[in-house]
Amino acid sequence: MKAEIIAVGTELLLGQIVNTNARYLSAELAALGIDVYFQTVVGDNQGRLQQAIRIAEERADLIIFSGGIGPTQDDLTKDALAASLGRGLHIDRQAMDHVDRFFKDRDRPMTENNRRQALAIDGGTPLPNETGLAVGNAVSQAGKHYIVLPGPPKELIPMFEQQAKPWILSHVLTDETPIYSKMLKFAGIGESALETQLLDLIEAQGDLTIAPYAKESEVTIRLSTKASLESEALDKLDDMEKIIEQRLPEFLYANRDVPIEQVIVEMMTEMNLTVSAAESCTGGLLMEAITSIPGSAAVFFGGIVCYSNEMKKKLLNVPAELLEGENAPGAVSKETAEVLAEQVRIITDTDFGLSVTGVAGPAYSERKPVGLVYIGISERNGATRSIELNLKGNRDTIRLRSAKSVLYHLWRRLKELNAQAD
Amino acid sequence: MKAEIIAVGTELLLGQIVNTNARYLSAELAALGIDVYFQTVVGDNQGRLQQAIRIAEERADLIIFSGGIGPTQDDLTKDALAASLGRGLHIDRQAMDHVDRFFKDRDRPMTENNRRQALAIDGGTPLPNETGLAVGNAVSQAGKHYIVLPGPPKELIPMFEQQAKPWILSHVLTDETPIYSKMLKFAGIGESALETQLLDLIEAQGDLTIAPYAKESEVTIRLSTKASLESEALDKLDDMEKIIEQRLPEFLYANRDVPIEQVIVEMMTEMNLTVSAAESCTGGLLMEAITSIPGSAAVFFGGIVCYSNEMKKKLLNVPAELLEGENAPGAVSKETAEVLAEQVRIITDTDFGLSVTGVAGPAYSERKPVGLVYIGISERNGATRSIELNLKGNRDTIRLRSAKSVLYHLWRRLKELNAQAD
Numbered sequence: 001m002k003a004e005i006i007a008v009g010t011e012l013l014l015g016q017i018v019n020t021n022a023r024y025l026s027a028e029l030a031a032l033g034i035d036v037y038f039q040t041v042v043g044d045n046q047g048r049l050q051q052a053i054r055i056a057e058e059r060a061d062l063i064i065f066s067g068g069i070g071p072t073q074d075d076l077t078k079d080a081l082a083a084s085l086g087r088g089l090h091i092d093r094q095a096m097d098h099v100d101r102f103f104k105d106r107d108r109p110m111t112e113n114n115r116r117q118a119l120a121i122d123g124g125t126p127l128p129n130e131t132g133l134a135v136g137n138a139v140s141q142a143g144k145h146y147i148v149l150p151g152p153p154k155e156l157i158p159m160f161e162q163q164a165k166p167w168i169l170s171h172v173l174t175d176e177t178p179i180y181s182k183m184l185k186f187a188g189i190g191e192s193a194l195e196t197q198l199l200d201l202i203e204a205q206g207d208l209t210i211a212p213y214a215k216e217s218e219v220t221i222r223l224s225t226k227a228s229l230e231s232e233a234l235d236k237l238d239d240m241e242k243i244i245e246q247r248l249p250e251f252l253y254a255n256r257d258v259p260i261e262q263v264i265v266e267m268m269t270e271m272n273l274t275v276s277a278a279e280s281c282t283g284g285l286l287m288e289a290i291t292s293i294p295g296s297a298a299v300f301f302g303g304i305v306c307y308s309n310e311m312k313k314k315l316l317n318v319p320a321e322l323l324e325g326e327n328a329p330g331a332v333s334k335e336t337a338e339v340l341a342e343q344v345r346i347i348t349d350t351d352f353g354l355s356v357t358g359v360a361g362p363a364y365s366e367r368k369p370v371g372l373v374y375i376g377i378s379e380r381n382g383a384t385r386s387i388e389l390n391l392k393g394n395r396d397t398i399r400l401r402s403a404k405s406v407l408y409h410l411w412r413r414l415k416e417l418n419a420q421a422d
Numbered sequence: 423m424k425a426e427i428i429a430v431g432t433e434l435l436l437g438q439i440v441n442t443n444a445r446y447l448s449a450e451l452a453a454l455g456i457d458v459y460f461q462t463v464v465g466d467n468q469g470r471l472q473q474a475i476r477i478a479e480e481r482a483d484l485i486i487f488s489g490g491i492g493p494t495q496d497d498l499t500k501d502a503l504a505a506s507l508g509r510g511l512h513i514d515r516q517a518m519d520h521v522d523r524f525f526k527d528r529d530r531p532m533t534e535n536n537r538r539q540a541l542a543i544d545g546g547t548p549l550p551n552e553t554g555l556a557v558g559n560a561v562s563q564a565g566k567h568y569i570v571l572p573g574p575p576k577e578l579i580p581m582f583e584q585q586a587k588p589w590i591l592s593h594v595l596t597d598e599t600p601i602y603s604k605m606l607k608f609a610g611i612g613e614s615a616l617e618t619q620l621l622d623l624i625e626a627q628g629d630l631t632i633a634p635y636a637k638e639s640e641v642t643i644r645l646s647t648k649a650s651l652e653s654e655a656l657d658k659l660d661d662m663e664k665i666i667e668q669r670l671p672e673f674l675y676a677n678r679d680v681p682i683e684q685v686i687v688e689m690m691t692e693m694n695l696t697v698s699a700a701e702s703c704t705g706g707l708l709m710e711a712i713t714s715i716p717g718s719a720a721v722f723f724g725g726i727v728c729y730s731n732e733m734k735k736k737l738l739n740v741p742a743e744l745l746e747g748e749n750a751p752g753a754v755s756k757e758t759a760e761v762l763a764e765q766v767r768i769i770t771d772t773d774f775g776l777s778v779t780g781v782a783g784p785a786y787s788e789r790k791p792v793g794l795v796y797i798g799i800s801e802r803n804g805a806t807r808s809i810e811l812n813l814k815g816n817r818d819t820i821r822l823r824s825a826k827s828v829l830y831h832l833w834r835r836l837k838e839l840n841a842q843a844d
Contacts, residue, residue, distance in 0.1 A: 013458045014633070015449025018442055022463070027437025036435045037470060041444065041461035048459060055477060213438050277727075283713025284706030287727045291705025294784050294817060302733030304726055305699075305709045311724030311770065348733065362716050395716060 001034045001173065004060035006052055008068035008077050009151055010043040021066040021149075021156055028160060030211075031181045031224055032168065034062065044068060049080035057144055062172055064164075067151030069134040071113045077148055078137060082121050085141050092120035094128070095135035102133055121148075127163035131155050138167045145172045177226040180233035184221040184241060185254040188408040191219045197248060201240075208240055217404035220257065253411055260407045261289045261296075267414045268299040271421075273351040275410070277303040278316050278344035280331065280357040281373065286403040301348055306340065316343040330366040332358055334374050337386040341376030352413075353378040354406050358389070360398045371398055375406045377413065423456045423595065426482035428474055430490035430499050431573055432465040443488040443571075443578055450582060452633075453646055454590065455601045456484065466490060471502035479566055484594055486586075489573030491556040493535045499570055500559060504543050507563050514542035516550070517557035524555055543570075549585035553577045560589045567594045599648040602655035606643040606663060607676040610830040613641045619670060623662075630662055639826035642679065675833055682829045683711045683718075689836045690721040693843075695773040697832070699725040700738055700766035702753065702779040703795065708825040724770055728762065738765040752788040754779055756796050759808040763798030774835075775800040776828050780811070782820045793820055797828045799835065 005022050012019055022039045029036050037059060042052045049068070056063045068077030082089050095118035103110035117134040120126045127136030127147075132155035137148040147164050149156045169178055186194055191212055195202065198221075202210050208225040223240050227233035245252050254263050268275060277286050283305055290300050304315050309331055312318040318339045322329055329335045337355050345353025358373025359365050371391040378384035389405055391398045427444050434441055444461045451458050459481060464474045471490075478485045490499030504511050517540035525532035539556040542548045549558030549569075554577035559570040569586050571578045591600060608616055613634055617624065620643075624632050630647040645662050649655035667674050676685050690697060699708050705727055712722050726737050731753055734740040740761045744751055751757045759777050767775025780795025781787050793813040800806035811827055813820045 012445075013448055013461065014452045015445045015447070015458075018440060018445040019461075020440055023434075023437045023440040025437070026435055030436050036437075037465060037467075038474070039435065039441075039461075039463035043459060045459075051481075052460070059473075211436075279706070281713075282710070283718075283722075284701070284709035284725075284727065287706035288704070288710050291703075291727075291729060292818065292821070296705075297729060300705075301730035302726065302728045302737060303706075304724065304737075305706065305713075306724045307713060307719060308723035315724060315726075315769075347737075396714065399714070 001062065001176070002060045003029050003034045003036050003062040003064060004056040005036060005039045005064050005066070006049075006056060007039070007041045007066045007151075008044065008049060009041075010045075010074075012041045012067075013043050020153055021151070024153065024157060025064055025066065025160065027213075028165070029064075031179060031222060032165070032173065033176065033179045033224070033226065034168075034173075044074040044076055046076045046080050046083070049076060050084050053081065053084045061143070062145045062147070062168070065146070065148045066156055067149075069117065069119075069136070069148060069150055071111075071116050071133075073113070075116065075134075078119050078121060081137075081139075081146060081148060085121070085139070085146075087124075087139075087141075088122045089119045090122055091115060091118045092126045092135055095120065095126055098128070098135075099133050125167060127159055127167070129155055129159055130162065131158050136163060138164065138171070140171060177228050178230075178233075179224050179226050180230065180237060181222055181224040182237045182241065182255060183257045184223065184244060184252055185257065185260070186219045186221070186248070186251045187217070187253050187260045187404065187411065189219065189248070189251040194219050194221070194248070194251070198244065201243065208236055210240070217401050218260070250412060259289070259293075260404070260411055262293050264407060264411055264414065265290065265293045265296045265299055267411070267418070269295065271414065271418065273414075274299050274301060275352040275354060276301060276344045276348035276350040277354040277356075277406075278340040279303070279305050279355070280307060280312070280340070281360040282356045282399050282403050283307060285399050286354065286356060286406055289403055289407065301350065303344055303348065312336065312340065316340055316347070318343070330368070332366055332368050332372060332374060334386045334388065337374035337376035338378070338384045341378035341386070342384045345378045345380065351380045352410065353384075354410060356402050356406055358391075358398070358402055360395045360402075362395060373398065373402045373405075375402065375409065377406070377409055379413075423484065423598070424482045425451050425456045425458050425484040425486060426478040427458060427461045427486050427488070428471075428478060429461070429463045429488045429573075430466065430471060431463075432496075434463045434489075435465050442575055443573070446575065446579060447486055447488065447582065450587070451486075453601060453603045453644065454587070454595065455598065455646075455648065456590075456595075466496040466498055468498045468502050468505070471498060472506050475503065475506045483565070484567045484569070484590070487568070487570045488578055489571075491539065491541075491558070491570060491572055493533075493538050493555075495535070497538065497556075500541050500543060503559075503561075503568060503570060507543070507561065507568075509546075509561075509563075510544045511541045512544055513537060513540045514548045514557055517542065517548055520550070520557070521555050547589060549581055549589070551577055551581055552584065553580050558585060560586065560593070562593060599650050600655075601646050601648050602652065602659060603644055603646040604659045604663060604677060605679045606645065606666060606674055607678070607680065607682070608641045608643070608670070608673045609639070609675050609682045609826065609833065611641065611670070611673040616641050616643070616670070616673070620666065623665065630658055632662070639823050640682070672834060681711070681715075682826070682833055684715050686829060686833055686836065687712065687715045687718045687721055689833075689840070691717065693836065693840065695836070696721050696723060697774040697776060698723065698766045698770035698772040699776040699778075699828075700762040701725070701727050701777070702729060702734070702762070703782040704778045704821050704825050705729060707821050708776065708778060708828055711825055711829065723772065725766055726769075734758065734762065738762055738769070740765070752790070754781055754788055754790050754794060754796060756808045756810065759796035759798035760800070760806045763800035763808070764806045767800045767802065773802045774832065775806075776832060778824050778828055780813075780820070780824055782817045782824075784817060795820065795824045795827075797824065797831065799828070799831055801835075
C-alpha cells in the first residue's frame, strides 16, 4: 500500500505557510503501516492540480488531498478530482444543513459561494467537518483511493482522526491487519542516547516497531504493532512499554503524547502539592510552561522574575555579598540558585520552590560562559539543592532547555515521593 | 521563469520533520520574481529521485534540491542528479580541504564516507558550505538550471543567501531586472483589516508588489520592486513605505523583520526607560517575550506572576475588597488590572508597569466569559489606565494575543512620548 499526499494552496508555493499537514498525515500513515513515497504541493490551479493527480495515480494507491475546499472560486480540489475521475459533484444535504446552521446561529447571511463547501463527489462518501464548514470526501475508483481533507490543521486533524482513518481501515486496508500504536515520552535524555539504550530492541523489532521522534528537549517513541484482535495488540504494546520502562525508569514520563509540565500538574494535583518559581535567565518561560496547562491554578499560585541583581536582592532576599564583589559567587552560581528556590518557596508558601539562573547569551556575563546555568529545587520540610547545567545552543535553545531541565528534575522528585508513599 | 523545489529525505515522508526548507525557498524565490508551481518531497531512493527530476524538468526551468548530500550511503541527491544529467562526480579539492580541516581541528579521525560530502558534479559550480560540511552544487544544462543545497536549515539558509541567490541572479535571471524587497511589520491590526486599508494600493500595484503574510498576532507586508539601479529600487520602496505609514501610523512598528518586543527594547534603551510586569492569565508569557530579546536587561529588571488571588494580594498589594465578595469587581477587572500595573511599577521602581489579568479558558471563571482580558499600563509621574480585550481562540491563542496586545499598547505610548520629545 503506497500513498501520496497532495497539498493544495498557492500560499504554500509562495512560502507564506509551512506544510504541517504533510508532516501530520505522513506520520499518521506511517503508523498505519502505509508507505508515503511522495508529497506534492500544487497551487490553486485546476490544470496543474489534474496533472498532479495523474502523476500520483501512477505511483500511489491512496491519494490524500489537503486544502482547496473552501468557499472561493480558487478552491478547486473537488472540481479537479471529480473531473479526473469523470464524475460529477452534488450538494450534500447534511453538509449544506451544517453550513446553513452555522450562519443562522450567528445571524449572518449565507452568501451563495458558501454552498461550494457542501460539495461532494458523486458516489463518494462525504466526511463531516466537526470544526469547520467544508465537507471532506472519500472515494474509490479503479483500485485507487482518494481522500479530500480541508487545509486548516484544526479542521484536518479531527477529520482525519474521526472520519478518514476509520474509512481507510474499513475501505483501504481491508485485507490488512489493523495497526495499533502507543506513544512513550521521555525527558532528560537525548534522542541518540535513548536510541543507544534501546538499540537491541530497535534492531530486533519484528512485528512491533519502535520509532523515535525528536523535538527540542523531548523525545518521543512510537510503538506500533499489527494484530487482528485489539486486546492482543494492546498486550504486546504494554509488554514492550514495561521492558522500556524497566530499562529507563528515570526518563520515561508518560505513555501518551503530553508535555512533561502536564504530567507534573496532574501529579501535583493528585498529591496535593504546590509549586512556585523564581526565574532569572528564563525570564518567565518556566512559569509560562506550567500555566499553559489547564488546571494549573490548583498547583501553581505565582512566582517572580528576577532578571537584575537588584530584583534578586529586593524581591527574593538574595544577600548582597552573594552577588557583589570580586570573590562573590555571583548571580550565576549554585548558591544564588539555592537562595532563589528557597526564598520563592517561603514567600509564596508553597511545597516546592524552583529557580533558574544562568547565562543564556549571546554575551558572556560575570566572566562565565554562555550556556552555564544553575537550577534550584527547594522543598518544604526538606532539602534545597542545585544542579549545574552546561548547555549548548543559541539564546532561545538555552532558555528552553533550562526550563525543561527544571521540570524534568521536579518530575523525578515527584516520582520518588510517590514511590515512597506507596 | 518557473521553479520547482525537491526536498529529499525519508524523514520527511515519515512525518518526523516538517518541510520548512520548502517554505523558506518558496518565499525567497517569490521575492526574486520566480514562480514556484510545484514542491515535491521524495525519499532517499535513487530511482524515485530520478523520476522526480524527470517530472520536474518537464514543468520547471529551475530545480532546487534540499537534502540528501550528507556522508552516508543514503545521501543520493548528487548521484541521482549527475546520473540524470549524464555527468560524472568528482571530489572538489576546496570542499575536501574544508572537511579535512574540520576533523583535524577537532582531533577526530575522518572516516572515508565523509569524502562524499565534498562531491561535486562535473562542470558545475561548487557552493561552499560555511556552516556545515557538505558542499552544494549549481549546474546548468539544456536551458535548465539545478541547485543542490544541504538539508539542515542552518546550512541551507546561509548557503542560499550567500551562494545560491547570487548564482541565480548572475546565471539564471541574467535577462531579468533584479528584485529588491522591504518588510513592513504591523501590530494591533488583523490581516484582513490591513488589506482593506491598503486595498487600493494592492489593486493598483504595478511594478511594486505588496504581499501580506499573517502570523499569530502580527502581520507582515513584503514590498518588492524590480529596478536596474539599487538606488532607484530603494527610493520606490521608501516612497511606498511612507504612503503606508501615513495611512496606518498607529500600526506600522518596523520596516524590517523583527518582533514588536525587539522594537520596544530598542526604543526604551534609547529613551533610557525601564519596564516591569505583573501577569495573571499569561503566567509569564509577556516577560518571556521581553527577555527573549538580547540586551533586554537594560530595560527590564523583573516582575511578578500572580496567578492566584492570594498572590495578587500578597505580592502586589491588591486590596481584598477588590477581589472578594459578591459585588467586588474581581480579579478579572479593570480595577485589578490597574492596581497590578501600578503596584509592580512601584515595587520594581520602573518607569512603566504592565499587567494582564483575564480568563484564558478553557473554563469560565468569576462568571466571566473565556477571552475577557484586562491589560494595564502604569507610568511613573503619569496615569494608570486599563484596556478591555474580548479575544477569540483557545487558551494558547488568548494568552499570546493578550501579551502581544500589552506590547502593542506600550509601543504606541513610547511612540507618542518620542513624538512629544521631538
